[in-house]
Amino acid sequence: MAHIRRRKNGNWQVIIRKKNYPDIVRTFLEKGTASKWSKQIETQMDKKIFEDMSGAESTTLSHLVIKYREEVVPELKSKRHYTYKLNKLLKHKICYYNLLQLNSSNVYQYKKELQKEGLAPKTININLQMLRRIWHIAKVRWNITLPAQSPFALVSMEKVNNERDIQLTDEEFKKLLDVASNSKLICLADMIKFAALTAARYSEIAGLLRSNVNFNKKTATFMETKTTPSHTIPLHDDAIAILRQYPFGDKFFHIKSRESFRHYWEKARKDAGLAQFRFHDIRSFAANRMLLSGMSEIEVAAIGNWKTLAVLHRRYSRIKPIQLLQKINNVVNLK
Numbered sequence: 001m002a003h004i005r006r007r008k009n010g011n012w013q014v015i016i017r018k019k020n021y022p023d024i025v026r027t028f029l030e031k032g033t034a035s036k037w038s039k040q041i042e043t044q045m046d047k048k049i050f051e052d053m054s055g056a057e058s059t060t061l062s063h064l065v066i067k068y069r070e071e072v073v074p075e076l077k078s079k080r081h082y083t084y085k086l087n088k089l090l091k092h093k094i095c096y097y098n099l100l101q102l103n104s105s106n107v108y109q110y111k112k113e114l115q116k117e118g119l120a121p122k123t124i125n126i127n128l129q130m131l132r133r134i135w136h137i138a139k140v141r142w143n144i145t146l147p148a149q150s151p152f153a154l155v156s157m158e159k160v161n162n163e164r165d166i167q168l169t170d171e172e173f174k175k176l177l178d179v180a181s182n183s184k185l186i187c188l189a190d191m192i193k194f195a196a197l198t199a200a201r202y203s204e205i206a207g208l209l210r211s212n213v214n215f216n217k218k219t220a221t222f223m224e225t226k227t228t229p230s231h232t233i234p235l236h237d238d239a240i241a242i243l244r245q246y247p248f249g250d251k252f253f254h255i256k257s258r259e260s261f262r263h264y265w266e267k268a269r270k271d272a273g274l275a276q277f278r279f280h281d282i283r284s285f286a287a288n289r290m291l292l293s294g295m296s297e298i299e300v301a302a303i304g305n306w307k308t309l310a311v312l313h314r315r316y317s318r319i320k321p322i323q324l325l326q327k328i329n330n331v332v333n334l335k
Contacts, residue, residue, distance in 0.1 A: 001016070001017060001018065001042075002014055002015070002016045002038035002039075002041075002042055003015045003016075003017075004031065004034050004035060004038065006031070007027070011027050011028065011029060012027065012028045012029070012030065012031045012033075012034040013025065013026075013027045013028075013034075014026050014027070014028065014034045014037065014038045016038060016041055016042065016045075018042070018045050021045055022054070024041065024054070051145050053100050053145055053146075053147070055144050055145055056098065056099035056100045056144060056145060056146050056147070057098055057099070057100040058098065059098060059099050059144065060095065060096060060097060060098050060099070061094060061095045061096075061097055061098075061099065061102060062090055062095035062096065064099070064134050064135075064138050065086055065089055065090055065095060065134060066090070067142070068086065068134045068137065069082070069083060069086045069087075072137060073086070082130075084257075084258060084259070085126075085127065085130065086130075088259075089127065089130075089131075092110055092113060093109075093110075093113075094106050094107065094109070094110040099138075099144070099146055099147075100147070102151050103151050104151045104154035104155055106151065107128075107131075107151050107152055107154070107155045108155050111124060111128065111155060111158075114127060120278075121158035121159060121160045122158075122160045124158045125157045125158050125160065128152060128155065128157060129157075131152050132150065132152045132153065135150050135152055136150075167281075167284060167285065167288065168274075168277065168281070168282075168285045172272070172273075172274060173196065173285060175272050175273070176192065176268065176269065176272040176274060176277075177189050177192060177193065178272075179268045179271045179272045180192055180268045180272075183264050183267070183268055184264065185255075185260075185261065185264035187246070187253045187254065187255070188261075188264055188265065188268060190242045190245065190246075190253070191205055191206075191253055192279075192282065193238070193242060194239055194242050194243075195279070195282040195283070195286065196282055196285055196286050196289070197235075197236045197238055197239040197242075197286070198220070198233060198235070198236070198239055198286065198303065199282075199283045199286035199287055199290070199300070199303055199304035200222060200233075200283075200304075201222075201280065201283065202258075202261070202279050202280065204222040204223075205253065206251070206253055206255055206258070206261070207222075207223065207251065208220060208222065208251060208252055208253070209223070209250055209251055210249070210250055210251065210252065211250070213235075213243060213252075215240065215243075215244075218234060218235045218237075218240055219232050219233065219234055219235060220232065220233055220235050220239075222305070229305075231302075231305045233302075233303045233305075234303070265279055283304060286304070287300055287304060290303065297309050
């Protein structure tokens with residue numbers, strides 16, 4: 001049975017006590033709202049469809065995120081990657097809401113915040129999918145009674161186009177290197193050059209261990225990541241020369257954090273007039289240079305660790321007609 005009383009501060013408190021159910025207490029600003037809510041709850045109890053949401057009401061999204069970071073992330077392959085993303089997520093306003101308050105409008109606002117930060121559609125989707133997973137684990141693993149409809153499921157994913165048509169010219173690359181050479185991050189220019197010589201990913205370059213480079217055989221082994229298996233590649237003489245400039249530490253390139261690297265990278269690309277160019281796009285630049293040098297697609301795919309030739313061709317091979325002009329002029333004259 002519901003009991004409604006007015007408190008000294010003017011709010012209205014509802015206390016519902018019913019056999020086989022825990023006591024439920026809720027406070028409202030208006031008596032009419034309190035009365036309507038109590039009738040809904042009692043009706044649900046009478047029909048045996050009531051679910052106690054007190055756990056959701058007393059738990060904020062930040063509590064779930066922290067619990068996920070401490071209990072689930074250690075079980076995952078890319079612990080540092082997910083820890084970094086979760087720590088960034090905790091800075092957003094969406095984490096302040098309790099799980100009963102949280103709605104699709106809050107999630108949509110969070111999505112808009114990520115867009116304003118300049119995150120790529122694919123990265124935004126990864127963040128939303130991570131929140132969907134946390135919500136699911138809260139229900140099935142931690143037994144928190146949550147609303148039947150997840151607020152994250154009501155917000156659509158971003159449309160992703162993996163076929164970026166962004167390709168640096170040699171002149172633009174030189175300008176990027178010139179700007180990066182003056183960066184406060186001493187190794188930035190060398191990391192860019194190393195990426196262009198190897199088609200390696202940022203994570204592979206930043207995580208390259210001294211013990212995984214054989215200077216005698218001129219090879220480097222990039223360790224397994226969340227998306228790619230480990231693989232060994234031959235190193236260009238210029239790539240070897242770059243690594244020899246960093247003789248100390250377990251890793252060649254000393255970077256405080258990925259966030260720190262992003263800060264210096266974004267400043268460099270902006271100063272070079274390449275605001276839309278991502279570090280990952282250097283893989284495309286490298287692949288094109290390798291192909292134009294006469295290497296086969298199979299050889300280039302092996303160096304870049306692309307899963308199939310189709311992926312290499314569709315996503316990374318962006319040879320422009322002007323780059324083929326000299327080769328077409330070298331074709332034997334038919335006259």
